[in-house]
Amino acid sequence: NAGVMQNPRHLVRRRGQEARLRCSPMKGHSHVYWYRQLPEEGLKFMVYLQKENIIDESGMPKERFSAEFPKEGPSILRIQQVVRGDSAAYFCASSYRQVLSNQPQHFGDGTRLSIL
């Protein structure tokens, strides 16, 4: 999984705090996707971003969750006022072009978020 870098690898937060998850895509990739994975389940799509634009956020909860991919710097997934149900592994993937042009996604190693 070298290339897509996520940090931190593990994040512990208390209920009500904010969690910030970072993703640096592979070099040359300008498309970023965030997924959530609960234990023993598949990945669930959350949001798809291009530089400075949110393209598809149909999988993201309407409240407390936000994502950005600024012109400079990593993509950020932000969860405000975290609750126990937010505990999961959050994966970021990147691709060179939009997936509709048959560019597969490459994943990072994820951030494991634990809410106390």
Next chain:
Amino acid sequence: GQQLNQSPQSMFIQEGEDVSMNCTSSSIFNTWLWYKQDPGEGPVLLIALYKAGELTSNGRLTAQFGITRKDSFLNISASIPSDVGIYFCAGQLRTGNQFYFGTGTSLTVIP
């Protein structure tokens, strides 16, 4: 959301045996991907399929894009201990940006 049914849910096989797993959907998909995920890591892309009927190999792995466009198959020949992990299929509709993931097949290889 789309439901991808992946089977079997888990497999326990002897080293050297061949493995087959599949993924089915109620919808027609434009792209199928197969990933392997090791504990504590992200999914690693194994094979990508873009055309109905396409058969693609990657070493001991072979995957096929079903003719109906509603299913895909992954075969592993002559399994070895490092094949242990969870295998996920992922499909993409003709329209839309996201990939839908199956629930995974957990593979255990007994030396």
